[in-house]
Amino acid sequence: MSSKQTNLLQGTLDLLILKSLNTGELHGLGISRRIDQMTQGTFVVKPGSLFPALHRMEEAGWLNATWGDSENNRRAKFYRLTRAGKAQLTVETEQWNTIALAMANALNATT
Numbered sequence: 001m002s003s004k005q006t007n008l009l010q011g012t013l014d015l016l017i018l019k020s021l022n023t024g025e026l027h028g029l030g031i032s033r034r035i036d037q038m039t040q041g042t043f044v045v046k047p048g049s050l051f052p053a054l055h056r057m058e059e060a061g062w063l064n065a066t067w068g069d070s071e072n073n074r075r076a077k078f079y080r081l082t083r084a085g086k087a088q089l090t091v092e093t094e095q096w097n098t099i100a101l102a103m104a105n106a107l108n109a110t111t
Helices: 012-020 028-038 047-059 083-108
Strands: 063-069 075-081
Touching: 012 028, 012 047, 012 083, 028 047, 028 075, 047 063, 075 083
Parallel strands: none
Antiparallel strands: 063 075
């Protein structure tokens, strides 16, 4: 692990997956690459974490998935946000912004 990489905080993986799919459908490796890109290499999501989360989010109704061919002509499952997934992205973004602001205030407190 490079010095730039860090472990995902509890609850952030769902938000990162939802955000990565906000611009369109991706397969699992594409989601992982998009998260790496969005976080500038800070978070690297391994398949052992990614695929159980995708399955759970699909069961929750936040994602739809269809089988197709990847850019390497390999069979892959492509995920896209549902209406419920877009709503969940909004909820989780608002929650994370509240948490981030509270943490920034706590870290900047002088007493």
